Amino acid sequence: MNLNPRQTRLLEQVRAQDVISIEHLAESLGVTLQTIRRDVQLLAQAGLLARYHGGVRLPRSTTENLAYQQRQELNAAGKQRIARAVAQAIPHHCSLLINLGTTTEAIARELLNHQGLRVITNNLNVAGILAGNASCEVIVAGGVMRPIDRGIVGETAVDFIRQFRVDIGLIGISGIEPDGTLRDYDLREVKVAQALIEHSREVWLAADQGKFNRPAMVELARLDQIDRLFTDAPPPEPFPALLAEAGIDCVVVP
Known part of the structure; x- marks a missing residue:
C-alpha cells in the first residue's frame, strides 16, 4: 500500500x-x-x-520478515535521510562492501554522484542502481539469488566476499535487540553479512528507528563490532548506554 x-x-x-x-x-x-x-x-x-x-x-515475528515492498515503504523518508547522511560521510575514491536491505539501496541512490568508488555487493538492486554511475566499478558476488529481494546468498557468496578487504562495510539490519545483538531472519544472508564485517576496515550500520527493540531469529553481530551507526531518531533505552560502552559513533540524522 x-x-x-x-x-x-x-x-x-x-x-x-x-x-x-x-x-x-x-x-x-x-x-x-x-x-x-x-x-x-x-x-x-x-x-x-x-x-x-x-x-x-x-x-x-522472529522467523519471518516483512515483505520486500512493505519494507521499501516503511519509514521511507527516514531511510532517505539516513542514506543522505551516510553518502555525505563516504569519501570519493574508496572501496565499499554493501549488503542487503532497503536502507542500503537508498544509500546506493545517494552515491550516484560519487567519483572513483569500487563497490562489492551481494545486492543486485544496489548493483543496478550504481550501474548509473559511470565512475563507479561494481563487483557482484556470485551465489544463489533470493527472488524476494534479488539478494545473493549462500556459501559461494561468502567465499567471494572473503577475497576482499575494503575501506568501509555498509550493512543494514532487521533488528537490534536490548542485549546489543544485531539480528536478521535468513541464516544464509547473515553468513554473507558476517563475512562483510570481517573484511571491512570500518563497519557502518544504517538502521532507522523501527529497528530498535525489534526481534529476529539469527544473530548477525554485536554492537561492539560496529564503528558508526546512522539512524533517524535518538535511540531509545537501553541503547544510549550500550552504544557508549561499545564506543560507537552514533549519528542521529535531523
Whole structure:
C-alpha cells in the first residue's frame, strides 16, 4: 500500500512507543476514532501493524520478515535521510562492501554522484542502481539469488566476499535487540553479512528507528563490532548506554 502522511505518522508513533491505544492515536493525530480504526485495519492487512484489543503494536515475528515492498515503504523518508547522511560521510575514491536491505539501496541512490568508488555487493538492486554511475566499478558476488529481494546468498557468496578487504562495510539490519545483538531472519544472508564485517576496515550500520527493540531469529553481530551507526531518531533505552560502552559513533540524522 502507498502510505499517506497520516498513516506514516501513525506508524512512527507505534514504533516510538511499541504498544499504543487507539484512543491515544486518535488524540495525538487529531482525527476521529473511526479514521484511526480504518487506518489501523489497512495497515494490519498490509502486515505493518499487529492489532490487539483496544490498541496496536508492531509485528513481532522472529522467523519471518516483512515483505520486500512493505519494507521499501516503511519509514521511507527516514531511510532517505539516513542514506543522505551516510553518502555525505563516504569519501570519493574508496572501496565499499554493501549488503542487503532497503536502507542500503537508498544509500546506493545517494552515491550516484560519487567519483572513483569500487563497490562489492551481494545486492543486485544496489548493483543496478550504481550501474548509473559511470565512475563507479561494481563487483557482484556470485551465489544463489533470493527472488524476494534479488539478494545473493549462500556459501559461494561468502567465499567471494572473503577475497576482499575494503575501506568501509555498509550493512543494514532487521533488528537490534536490548542485549546489543544485531539480528536478521535468513541464516544464509547473515553468513554473507558476517563475512562483510570481517573484511571491512570500518563497519557502518544504517538502521532507522523501527529497528530498535525489534526481534529476529539469527544473530548477525554485536554492537561492539560496529564503528558508526546512522539512524533517524535518538535511540531509545537501553541503547544510549550500550552504544557508549561499545564506543560507537552514533549519528542521529535531523
